[in-house]
Amino acid sequence: MAKTDLETRQARVPLNKERILRTAVAFADREGAESLSMRRLAQELDVVPMALYKHLANKEEMLDGMLDVVVGEIDPARTDTDWKTAVRERILSARRALLRHPWASRVMESRTQPTPVVMAYMDSMIGMFIAGGFSIDLTHHAMHAMGSRLMGFSQELFNDQSDPDAPMQPEMIEAIAATYPSIYELYLAVSHDDASVVGPGCDDQFEFEFSLDLMLDGIERLKDVENR
Amino acid sequence: MAKTDLETRQARVPLNKERILRTAVAFADREGAESLSMRRLAQELDVVPMALYKHLANKEEMLDGMLDVVVGEIDPARTDTDWKTAVRERILSARRALLRHPWASRVMESRTQPTPVVMAYMDSMIGMFIAGGFSIDLTHHAMHAMGSRLMGFSQELFNDQSDPDAPMQPEMIEAIAATYPSIYELYLAVSHDDASVVGPGCDDQFEFEFSLDLMLDGIERLKDVENR
DNA sequence: GTGGTGAGTGTACGGCGTACACCTATACCT
DNA sequence: AGGTATAGGTGTACGCCGTACACTCACCAC
Numbered sequence: 001m002a003k004t005d006l007e008t009r010q011a012r013v014p015l016n017k018e019r020i021l022r023t024a025v026a027f028a029d030r031e032g033a034e035s036l037s038m039r040r041l042a043q044e045l046d047v048v049p050m051a052l053y054k055h056l057a058n059k060e061e062m063l064d065g066m067l068d069v070v071v072g073e074i075d076p077a078r079t080d081t082d083w084k085t086a087v088r089e090r091i092l093s094a095r096r097a098l099l100r101h102p103w104a105s106r107v108m109e110s111r112t113q114p115t116p117v118v119m120a121y122m123d124s125m126i127g128m129f130i131a132g133g134f135s136i137d138l139t140h141h142a143m144h145a146m147g148s149r150l151m152g153f154s155q156e157l158f159n160d161q162s163d164p165d166a167p168m169q170p171e172m173i174e175a176i177a178a179t180y181p182s183i184y185e186l187y188l189a190v191s192h193d194d195a196s197v198v199g200p201g202c203d204d205q206f207e208f209e210f211s212l213d214l215m216l217d218g219i220e221r222l223k224d225v226e227n228r
Numbered sequence: 229m230a231k232t233d234l235e236t237r238q239a240r241v242p243l244n245k246e247r248i249l250r251t252a253v254a255f256a257d258r259e260g261a262e263s264l265s266m267r268r269l270a271q272e273l274d275v276v277p278m279a280l281y282k283h284l285a286n287k288e289e290m291l292d293g294m295l296d297v298v299v300g301e302i303d304p305a306r307t308d309t310d311w312k313t314a315v316r317e318r319i320l321s322a323r324r325a326l327l328r329h330p331w332a333s334r335v336m337e338s339r340t341q342p343t344p345v346v347m348a349y350m351d352s353m354i355g356m357f358i359a360g361g362f363s364i365d366l367t368h369h370a371m372h373a374m375g376s377r378l379m380g381f382s383q384e385l386f387n388d389q390s391d392p393d394a395p396m397q398p399e400m401i402e403a404i405a406a407t408y409p410s411i412y413e414l415y416l417a418v419s420h421d422d423a424s425v426v427g428p429g430c431d432d433q434f435e436f437e438f439s440l441d442l443m444l445d446g447i448e449r450l451k452d453v454e455n456r
Numbered sequence: 457g458t459g460g461t462g463a464g465t466g467t468a469c470g471g472c473g474t475a476c477a478c479c480t481a482t483a484c485c486t
Numbered sequence: 487a488g489g490t491a492t493a494g495g496t497g498t499a500c501g502c503c504g505t506a507c508a509c510t511c512a513c514c515a516c
Contacts, residue, residue: 051464109337126410136417145439147382154375182354189364211373214446
């Protein structure tokens, strides 16, 4: 009896959507999104799986909510500078948020409908271009062209190397050299730049900013043509 | 007995990897990748689910195989023009292949390791830049910058509208107008360009080529700077 | 007290990928 | 021709998954 009493006494923190989402995000940060199931999450919260469904319609809604948490971490737009700096810094802030939650870009790719939070982010992004003097049409094209870069990632096409700094067996390298000569050539050049011959080979942050600036410069030029 | 005899007689086409993959691709084309399970596919092939595993290690390997089928549909590189035309046309061919198999880009995004077929495609793509006079480093950056565009798609961030030409309820439009003024402004401009006010609103092919050319022009300029 | 309400529970269902043991028809060797 | 190895198809079973549905029970206003 004493035990039951104590259990009931220690007013167990009640569930609510926000606490569920925070826990889910933390779990995904720790274990990856693919190991996040409703059942595991319920366990994490010391609750029976179905309890979650009093606060969320289904798993999809939860994933959306988790992404909203991430998007919520993106800094608001600066208003004290030109459009290009403002857009650039905002996107880099988005990227920082996504890097904090490595599962997020993949989950984002899997979503089909934007949430209101994402819509609001897009809305403000569009606003930045318009305020910067872009025509509506060019803004539209720019938004398309930026694509997922707007959210802070370029999908890297197999970015997730199994072992971040796997030393790459020499025989594997040889096989690659024979079969994919151009990849090998590129690999040689890139890994040579780096401190170690076997390092990660390229600086993702640099590559991201490189192509971000390629886009920004490109659309800036188009804007100037338009206004000439 | 006659029946059994007949059944055994009509030499049932034997399973093999290629036939499985062809059937899987056709099924995904028809029903979408999310409804493709090993069990449904086995059913499609009039075979017990586990039969598939004599030809494929697991579902992942099957998905990879399906993507290889799609990548196999991309035209080989032209060798009779400048790098820019050759790259551009190859990418547009990739895009055509992906549009034939709407599930493919999403599945591709979900993969973590490239298959040899994809590696070969990348290799030849790299080769096109190098042959075009790009330095290795610039080639490397270009490959990163092009990202999924190399495979014929830019991830559209919620490109899949539930109903391709849903008329958009007026009250929904009003709600959007109030909450997301910039999105609304863009929506107005874009849908006005179009024949109908409620049409798809934008031409994906145009947007794809727009940003493809933005990238190609950008890296071309960098190449010229490099060689100056 | 009474009755309504909303959060948490328990059970159950149908689906999934696939491990493992089994059967069987063919192919090959002597 | 007889024996046997092997590859391809089968059947059963396991442990996951998301979630429908009926329930209990604490709390609340009246």
